[in-house]
Amino acid sequence: MYISLGIITLLSYFCYKGYRNTQSVVVNQIQVTEDRQTKKTNPLSILQISDMHIENISITPEHLQQQLTSHAIDIIALTGDFLDRKRSIPKLIPYLKTLSELNPKYGVYAVFGNHDYVLDEHNFVQLKKLLNQYGIKTLQNENERIDIEGQTINIIGIDNFSTNHSNIKKAYEGVKEGCNLVLTHDPNVVLKMDAYPFDYLLSGHFHGGQIHWPKPYHLRKMGELVKMNMVKGLHKLHGRPFYISEGLGQTGVNLRVGSRPEITIHHMCVDNQIKEVI
Numbered sequence: 001m002y003i004s005l006g007i008i009t010l011l012s013y014f015c016y017k018g019y020r021n022t023q024s025v026v027v028n029q030i031q032v033t034e035d036r037q038t039k040k041t042n043p044l045s046i047l048q049i050s051d052m053h054i055e056n057i058s059i060t061p062e063h064l065q066q067q068l069t070s071h072a073i074d075i076i077a078l079t080g081d082f083l084d085r086k087r088s089i090p091k092l093i094p095y096l097k098t099l100s101e102l103n104p105k106y107g108v109y110a111v112f113g114n115h116d117y118v119l120d121e122h123n124f125v126q127l128k129k130l131l132n133q134y135g136i137k138t139l140q141n142e143n144e145r146i147d148i149e150g151q152t153i154n155i156i157g158i159d160n161f162s163t164n165h166s167n168i169k170k171a172y173e174g175v176k177e178g179c180n181l182v183l184t185h186d187p188n189v190v191l192k193m194d195a196y197p198f199d200y201l202l203s204g205h206f207h208g209g210q211i212h213w214p215k216p217y218h219l220r221k222m223g224e225l226v227k228m229n230m231v232k233g234l235h236k237l238h239g240r241p242f243y244i245s246e247g248l249g250q251t252g253v254n255l256r257v258g259s260r261p262e263i264t265i266h267h268m269c270v271d272n273q274i275k276e277v278i
Contacts, residue, residue: 018211018255022058025248025261027067030234032200032241032268043267044148045072046181047104050079050204050262051247052095053115054088056254059261061094064248065101067263073104074148078136079204079245080113080160080185086123089130096134106146108136111157113185113205115251117165139183141167143175151270152178156198161189162205162223168196179270187230187244188223190237200268201242208232208246212258232259 031043047068076099082092099108110131119127128138137144139157146153154175159165166189180198187203209216209231219226225244232244246262 015255018253018257019058021256021260022056022250022254023261025059025063025067025263026246027263027265030243030264030266032234032266042149043269044153045074046077046202046266046268047071047073047075047102048077048079048202048243048245048264048266049099049248050185050202050245051081051113051207051249051251052078052083052092053081053247053249053251054083054091054095055085055249056251057249058254059248061098064095064263065098068098068102071102071265073102073265075106075155075181076102076104076108077181077183077202078108078110078131079183079202080111081115081204081247081249081251082113082127082131084115084118086119086126089123089127092127092130096130096136099136100134106148106153108134109144109155109157109183110136110138111159111183111185112138112140112165113160114163117160117163139171140165141170143171143173145176145178148270152176153270154178154180156180156182158182158184158189160184161186161192166192168193172196181268182242186223187242188225190240190242191224194238198240198242199270200266201240202245202266203242204245204247206231206244206246207250207256208244208259208262210250210252210256210259216258 143156182198182201
C-alpha cells in the first residue's frame with residue numbers, strides 16, 4: 001500500500017509538472033546565416049509556428065500576442081498540424097486573428113501536416129478556406145516568389161512527407177535563381193532533397209519528443225532523422241541548415257516532459273546564392 005501510494009504521488013507530480021510545461025512557451029531566436037559579401041542586406045525576420053494542435057494547446061491567443069507584439073516580423077511561416085477534428089476549426093480563428101494583427105511585411109505562408117490530413121476532404125477544404133480567408137497563402141507542393149530590396153526569395157512549400165503528399169519536383173517547378181526558403185511539416189523529407197537546393201528549411205512534426213525523458217524512444221517509428229538524433233532545433237545535412245520546431249501544442253496527452261512549447265524567430269540573411277533547379 002505504501003509503495004502504491006508513492007507511485008501514485010510520483011505520477012501525480014509527473015502529470016502536474018508535465019501540464020505546467022505546456023503553459024511555459026519559449027521564444028527562440030535563431031541566427032541562421034551571415035551575409036558573406038557586403039552585409040548590406042538586413043536579416044530577414046521569419047516567425048515560425050508549428051504543430052498548433054488546437055485540440056491540445058495551452059497557449060492562449062492572448063499569450064501568443066503578448067509574446068510577439070514587440071517583434072518586427074517580415075514573414076510568418078506556419079509548418080502544419082493545425083488540428084484534426086471538424087469541431088476544432090472554429091477554435092483556430094482567434095489564433096489566426098492574432099497572427100494577422102502582427103502585419104508581417106511580406107505575408108503569411110502555410111503548409112499542412114499529417115494531422116490536418118486526418119480531416120475528411122470536405123473539412124480539409126474548410127480548413128484551407130479559413131486560412132486563406134485570413135490572408136494565409138497555403139502551399140501544397142507550390143512555391144511563391146517575393147522580392148526584397150532587390151533580392152529574390154523563393155518560398156517553397158513541400159506537402160507532408162509522412163502521408164505521401166510530398167511532391168518535391170512539383171514544389172520546385174518554376175523556381176528561378178534566388179534564396180530558397182523551404183516550408184514543410186515532416187523534416188524527414190530533407191533526406192530526399194539531394195538534387196534540390198535550399199538555403200534554409202523549416203519543419204516541425206516531432207514536438208521535440210513531447211515526452212523527452214529519458215529519451216524520446218517513441219519517435220523511432222517516425223523516420224530516419226530520429227535515428228540520427230535530429231528531433232529538434234537547428235541541424236545541418238550536407239552543409240545545408242534546417243530547423244525542427246518543438247511546436248506550440250501537443251498531441252495525444254496535453255503534457256510535456258523535457259520539451260516546451262516553442263515560438264521561433266529566425267534571422268536569415270539572403271544574397272541570391274542558390275541557382276535555379278535544372
